[in-house]
Amino acid sequence: MSLVVLAGAAKAGSALSGAALDAAVAALPPEGRVARAWAVLGTVLDPEVPALSVRDLGIVREVITPDGAPDSVLEIVLTPTYSGCPATEVIEQDCLLAINAAGLGPAKVTLRRAPAWTTDWISEAGKSKLSAYGIAPPGPVDLSVGVPMRIVRRGADRNPPVVACPRCASLQTEQLSAFGATACKSLYRCLACREPFEYFKPI
Amino acid sequence: MQASIQLQPDLSTQYLLRLGDTCLILGQRLGEWCGHAPVLEEDIALTNMALDLVGQARAVLTHAGRAGGFDEDQLAFLRDERDYLNPTLVELPRGDFAFTVLRNVMVATWLKQWWTALAASSDAELAAIAGKAVKEARYHQQHAADWVVRLGDGTAESRSRCETALSALWRYTPELFEDDAVDAAARASGLGPAASDLHTAWLAEMTEILIEATLAVPKASAFRSTGKHGVHSEHMGRVLAELQQLQRTYPGGAW
Numbered sequence: 001m002s003l004v005v006l007a008g009a010a011k012a013g014s015a016l017s018g019a020a021l022d023a024a025v026a027a028l029p030p031e032g033r034v035a036r037a038w039a040v041l042g043t044v045l046d047p048e049v050p051a052l053s054v055r056d057l058g059i060v061r062e063v064i065t066p067d068g069a070p071d072s073v074l075e076i077v078l079t080p081t082y083s084g085c086p087a088t089e090v091i092e093q094d095c096l097l098a099i100n101a102a103g104l105g106p107a108k109v110t111l112r113r114a115p116a117w118t119t120d121w122i123s124e125a126g127k128s129k130l131s132a133y134g135i136a137p138p139g140p141v142d143l144s145v146g147v148p149m150r151i152v153r154r155g156a157d158r159n160p161p162v163v164a165c166p167r168c169a170s171l172q173t174e175q176l177s178a179f180g181a182t183a184c185k186s187l188y189r190c191l192a193c194r195e196p197f198e199y200f201k202p203i
Numbered sequence: 204m205q206a207s208i209q210l211q212p213d214l215s216t217q218y219l220l221r222l223g224d225t226c227l228i229l230g231q232r233l234g235e236w237c238g239h240a241p242v243l244e245e246d247i248a249l250t251n252m253a254l255d256l257v258g259q260a261r262a263v264l265t266h267a268g269r270a271g272g273f274d275e276d277q278l279a280f281l282r283d284e285r286d287y288l289n290p291t292l293v294e295l296p297r298g299d300f301a302f303t304v305l306r307n308v309m310v311a312t313w314l315k316q317w318w319t320a321l322a323a324s325s326d327a328e329l330a331a332i333a334g335k336a337v338k339e340a341r342y343h344q345q346h347a348a349d350w351v352v353r354l355g356d357g358t359a360e361s362r363s364r365c366e367t368a369l370s371a372l373w374r375y376t377p378e379l380f381e382d383d384a385v386d387a388a389a390r391a392s393g394l395g396p397a398a399s400d401l402h403t404a405w406l407a408e409m410t411e412i413l414i415e416a417t418l419a420v421p422k423a424s425a426f427r428s429t430g431k432h433g434v435h436s437e438h439m440g441r442v443l444a445e446l447q448q449l450q451r452t453y454p455g456g457a458w
Contacts, residue, residue: 083335084258113262114331116338177244178346179251187244203338
């Protein structure tokens with residue numbers, strides 16, 4: 001029942017966000033194969049940001065059994081974060097390994113590109129985990145920002161978004177580099193506690 | 204050595220190859236900066252953008268190859284030079300940092316307009332790829348535009364390098380906006396915009412950036428490059444030699 005709702009929402013292109021998706025998953029019969037698969041996927045960590053599970057990250061969009069038969073192929077639908085994210089293939093493998101190890105196979109992973117992944121799909125729990133891990137979580141994606149071009153004039157403040165330090169919560173922080181160790185993060189430093197930290201870019 | 208694949212691409216496949224090869228070859232050129240950029244932050248930035256571009260190329264080439272039964276690796280590594288359909292602009296050697304950021308702003312501004320239009324493509328898979336790629340093109344443009352302004356409106360040295368780069372690059376931009384049968388078919392089928400459809404928006408944004416950088420928009424040139432018809436500059440063979448060397452030497456090699 002809930003699964004039907006889930007599939008319908010995805011088909012309509014109205015991607016469920018973190019909380020709504022979690023609620024839909026929580027409404028599934030807990031002993032069913034799909035609910036157990038969701039639970040297992042909640043333990044598969046992102047290889048680049050191992051504080052988060054793939055569910056926290058919001059990249060698991062659907063788990064589908066075609067007919068409910070125990071030996072049918074379980075389909076896990078993932079939406080990649082960035083076009084060139086080198087972790088995508090590792091994540092696919094990790095998901096399959098975990099599902100098979102839990103005795104929920106056979107399974108396959110399919111990639112769904114539309115609608116495109118956004119950091120708004122990271123769950124609230126995921127954002128708290130990021131912060132505790134030392135990465136400032138992304139703010140909400142403002143669709144109006146970035147569509148018109150913004151040019152930083154010479155001598156002007158670069159005025160990147162105000163980001164709170166994940167260690168001391170100070171707002172006195174500055175951007176060191178727009179790009180960081182992975183495509184999804186930029187580098188900041190806190191002027192209060194002097195610690196450098198990473199910021200998960202809203203996209 | 205592994206033999207080349209032989210392509211007979213139809214008009215819509217040629218359209219996809221022009222897009223995918225643009226991403227592939229510029230990604231390769233930006234990757235050359237790895238370990239060589241002026242500062243560590245820019246080393247990371249340029250290679251991050253290279254990764255985005257190669258990711259976009261993988262998606263587009265996978266899609267382009269499906270009709271002919273080729274996969275992304277065969278298309279990336281096993282074509283002859285004449286079968287690559289990127290415009291000449293993206294295959295030019297990486298030059299100095301001014302040359303690289305100026306080319307990046309030209310290409311990212313163009314691709315941003317192209318991806319935006321492609322998000323409404325009649326081809327659902329292409330539209331899905333575009334929906335993601337446009338977000339990436341936006342911050343590629345942002346990054347490059349910030350640098351062009353900083354260098355153009357910078358020291359005598361940085362300004363002079365920008366002027367030299369702009370003058371060298373501008374003559375390669377008309378190719379981006381010239382239509383042929385591939386464009387007419389794409390526009391008619393709803394696959395995507397014709398090349399000329401993107402010119403007005405591109406020139407408006409480029410002019411805004413160059414004015415902010417206190418650089419003059421160069422005069423139009425009569426020169427026409429022909430990379431998207433498969434007729435490349437002398438530099439293309441060298442890019443491909445580096446790009447293809449491993450797969451050609453060790454066929455099917457994987458690691």
